[in-house]
Amino acid sequence: MSLLATPLAVVDLETTGGDPALDRITEVGIVLVDGDRRVEWSSLVNPGIPIPGNIQRFTGITDEMVRRAPSFADLAQQVSALLSDRLFVAHNARFDHGFLRNEFARLSLTFAPRVLCSVKLSRALYPGYPRHGLDAVMERLGLSCDARHRALGDARVVCDVLDIVKRDFPVAQIDAAIRKAGLTASPVPGLAPGAVGDPPEAPGVYLFYGAPAAPGAAADLLPAAAETPLFVGRSRNLRARVLSHFSGPQKAGLAARLARETRRVEWTETAGELGALLLEAKLVKQLQPPYNKPPRAAGPAVALHLLGGLGNEVAAGEAALVVVDLDRVAPQQLSGLYGPFRSRRDCMAALREMATAWQLCPKRIGLQGHERRTAACVNVQIKRCRGVCCGREDVRQHDLRMMSALDGLRVPDWPWPGRVVVRERRPSALRGDRHWLSHWCYLGSAAEEASALPAGVVARFDYDHYRILRRHLETLPVEAVEPA
Template identity: 45%
Template sequence: MSELLSPEPALDSPIVFVDLETTGGSTSEHRITEIGVVEVGLAGVSRWSSLIDPQQPIPSFIQQLTGITNDMVRGAPTFESIAPALFERLNGKLFVAHNANFDRGFLRSEFRRAGIAFDPDVLCTVRLSRALFPGEKRHGLDALVERHALVPSDRHRALADADLIWQFWQRLPTLVPLEALRAQIERTTRRYRLAGDITEDLLDTAPAGCGVYAFYGEDDAPLYVGRSVRVRQRLRSHLTGERRSSKDMRLAQLVRRVEWHATGGELGAMLAEAQWIATLRPGHNRLPRVTKSDPANAPWPFEGPIVFEEREDAQGIFHVVDRWRYLGHASSLVAAAQLHASTLAGSFELSTYRILQSHLARGLRVMPLSVSRDSPESSIVA
């Protein structure tokens, strides 16, 4: 099979086809034993591979599968020793692998141990094959070899398997119209590094549970505010998900910064979202539609500020509302009173009014909040 001197059918960037062999399947417990890279760009095709000393024994069944023994890796370089040069080889290129989450996950963990952040754009050829050939049931590397007449040289060795992925890539333009292929590659590619400082490592610090988030663009202009019961997962869906809508993909291209707050519950997330939208007025959110029946103001049915409690992971969160304005949440009633005392009074918010009216009608239990900073007393109001 002749080798192309350009990275067709990719879009604009050079490509690395990568395969790893490891001591097992856990990125926290196991280590890499071999790396194989086929690098493809306008300058041509180059190949590189190296055994890696995993600094732990290779299980016997792994030795039988890969042919890589403890004797073979003894004296090989450690990952830390090759990390800077390997990063230069991979950085800035589309990372293509078969079952790419495995290879990317191991490399990301190893690079992190070496003090290097590794967040390439990733294309998984298992997922690409499933998308392009939905009538086929099997999409493992052996199935691709059989189905597309690929030529294996040494299965379960890193460079040989990376070369099979490269062969599959070259075969695709003969099987799928190029424009359709390019479009599917774009849909399947997961872009982990975005503009600004947004990386997968940053998204890992987002709340796993309920919360509100905001995207900002150039000059810190607010773009979009959203909420979710799983903020971290929702952010990944917006920014790196394979099944993003065209709207999400256009929005992701504009994002330069993201912020979030955990809210401790879904109702708190709804109120925080409404408050952020009213304050930030982001360009990609619809402002609430005002009807003739909506009040421009409404009497506050309580004598003063109120709190209600939500629980997430057995920890209580107290949400503070005053005169139809959501002020935020706190971890205790004392902190809630301090939050109220330190927050300037605002104007009537229609969205907050609608949300609270609906939940109060369904029996939301609230407590009057004492404004004392010392020991606020509270009693349940039905």
């Protein structure tokens, strides 16, 4: 017997937006399918938050319509009973399943059905067609809907699609397509049902959570009863990466401990790799999970500031380079500095290597104190300094070598006059992101339709964000960047 012949719950939701962690359900539509018998149920849902104007226009569901509707908490037991012991089917099932899973989780209820996505089923059965959204499927199969973009109307259409599939394809081909589409939300060994959920095959960031911290444990960022963030990771394919932590070859060491201690997984899908890298760096600093590699050194990032320069040399015996803390430097002043370095310790190590490689004076480049301007530095006697510190070498000759040594470390000019927004979108993806940047600083991200960041965001230098932006901005197409 084909899996489609088992009891089904065909589900569609309308929501206030596309993020299950932030947005809420405004309508639930369910069609229970038992062979040829259908039972329909639907309800508006008071989301507890305003419905954006563009969503109201798209679905026709207004704030006034849901004002007196029950909350999801009022409907949770009824919805759970309707869906119990049935194969959960939805078009783009990750969306509907994700919203329901989050709503149930807010009520401390587990929701972990077997899930079949009819988009993936369509791709498996109709590989010659490029588009598999519900409108495209309806056009291809000659279906109509008198309540498009309403929950029950769309659920009915998915039922009609399944009826055509069962009519037009043999059972063996349907089952092969279901296997190819993949039933999601199946239990992971060692984890409670629903703990992993249904990560998308998309770029993003994921978080592993463990049991609440013991009393007295360091958890300053968390409420006393909150779960402990164990690990933050990123991937171009969240689904494959998250599941790899719990499958494949037997884990050992830290990987095995992380898998054993994980109780729940969350993820945030991003439009591309840049957004995932920026968010991962931000969360690692904010949460400081124990299974992420700790920072190599404490303290703020630093850079080198050149005093004087060729034609305006600092006097012999004085330092021509000074170390500056970047948390005290306005981002607009980064251009022309040298570095940056993750910490003062890394900066000193780089200066020592530079002094050896270029025979530079440690007093001149800020590695040694300046008790007497004419006193020789420690490197003169071992012939690693040519004596600019004590008058044996001309200042200009020394500083020419110093400038050559510094050449590759200069912080480049910010390519734009001021703040910009970078648009990021995957090919053929439904979502896009906007990233706000200013003078090598990351200000934040929002969904593509957002027009601006919240007021009051201040640009602050972050070493990891700087490295990410240096690596990625060079490859961006010109049309992806616009003034903010």
